[in-house]
Amino acid sequence: METILVLLHTESEGSLARPALEAVGAARGLMEQLGGSSLVVGLVGGETQAAASTLGGCGAARLLAVSGAEFAQSRYATDAAAAEAICRAAGATVVIAPGTSRWLRALPGIAQRLNGRVDTHVTGIAAEQGAPAVSRWYYRQRMEASLTRTQRPWIILVDPGCHAPWQGAGGPLAPERLSVELPETCRRTTVTGLRAPAADQQTIRPDAELLFVAGAGWTKKQADGQVHGGEAANLILGFLRLTQASLGGSKSLVDLTGEGQAVLPFMTHLNQVGQTGATPRHPKGLATCCHGEEPHVVGWRFITERRAVNLDPNCGWARGKADVLYVADAFAVMQRVNALLAERAASPKA
């Protein structure tokens, strides 16, 4: 019998983001599979009342909250203090939390404080033989494992996009407010703000239907013996603007930009997908001018439908990995794609 704590943090305006609701869904699912277990919700944030009122119907027996201006910031010291207090008050044996940047930073340290264990980037949770079991990837998404643990508390951070969000109705569930005393050492760090690319330069869109992956081929000499970096940049940005796709880049292309070769100036390491980059989740992916084998291909491990455009029919990026490989010049194809998309945008009824 487990006491499952679903540990959430609110957003700056007091709401719960989708990954938080996915964690609630995962926790409820586990509770239903583990007969006799109970569910507790923990909330941390500047303001938690609004979020608490939406969770009344989630099946939790208790709702514990730590709130206040000090806990609005995404900061290790205060997040850890709040999370520790809630875990102890709940008597949690299993803690399920969304794998947000905030919790990924703070919760592993809590496992240490509580003499528990932690697993991050969990993609599945289920009961096996009456005990929780999780699945996650190792070696940068190159092999998948299913595991169980005997130690408690077991902190489990679930990757966003892997579980259906809880969508039940709100209802009365009075929060128990916990008081957390913060020593002065917890205030040595101050969050001063967020830095984001200008709106017209924002190329990473996690909720996009399509991931457009650009490879280093865009920066190579073309049939005329010249590099067409400017044209490549215009084609890619034009496509992103017309489709609102998210942009990924292969390591080689991102490294070129990082080395000061202003080939595609909007391409940063944040765009990188693959072995040492991100493995984003999108329903569709279109790879262009990408070449390489397994290390790069892991970048679209979680892309459901995949198509590729490049000149090599035997390319390891595409063959056996993509559903369709168009053997063609990506410059020509994307130019035509953009032209057709622009025509459609100009005459939406067509």
Place this chain on the structure above:
Amino acid sequence: MSTGYHVVVCGGIVPDPLQTLEPVTGPTGPGLKNEMMLPAVLDPWAGHALYEAAHLAKQAQGSKVWLVSLGPKAKLQQVMMTVAQKVPFELVVLDGPGGGFTESFEVAAVLAETIRTIPGLDRARLLLFGGWESASRGGGTTLQMIGEHLGIVDQFLGVDSLVVGGDGSLQILERVEVAKHQVSRCAGPPAVLGWATGNLPEPPNNPQVGMANMRAIMPALQKAKPAKVGAEGLTYARVSLPKQQRETRIVKDLPVDAIAREIIAWIATA
């Protein structure tokens, strides 16, 4: 008065990303097939952390960089032949398993104990660096636990930039959701920084740096302490490669216009 930083970089070794990996199950749990035969490299994000540490040490007079590494001694020696040529550091070695299926809780305990006993380390000036995730376990959990062992509660994960202010404060940029960076100001060391890619390119090989480093690296390897690290209480029910071979439809000799229309139609379907 002492100045500068004492930067301890935690970094393990991982199989070269170009290698094909296959899981096998041994008497102590899962591992990689021919693991000891696979060429290894310094964990990529730990490498970025090392380069950032060396860059910081160069700017702040009186600083020193240690690289603390847990792994099979023989493999570490191979990797250090290359890494030692990049930037100046002192190596601290723990001879033990370095694979992805060990338990970060146990790894953190032995690394923290080793860091505590580094001769001359001033923990008031300590900046604990490492990669924000390894390319093996990929958990991103070990550094925070080491920080807890050492009583450090200023911790940052996914760091891309560290700038030291005129007052000694640290301005730190961390990766957060939707391609944004969170900007924080920390009063100063001690702090834990789990680095993402940072902004520095990989330094070129410098034989002089390599020779200077190797004078201390070889003795460090020889006196490496054995580290008992496992995965107590953790049971792997299965470890497998993804079955993702797809039947790829190769489309050749289709006019560009037809390809473009097909792609647009595909994008438009729900």
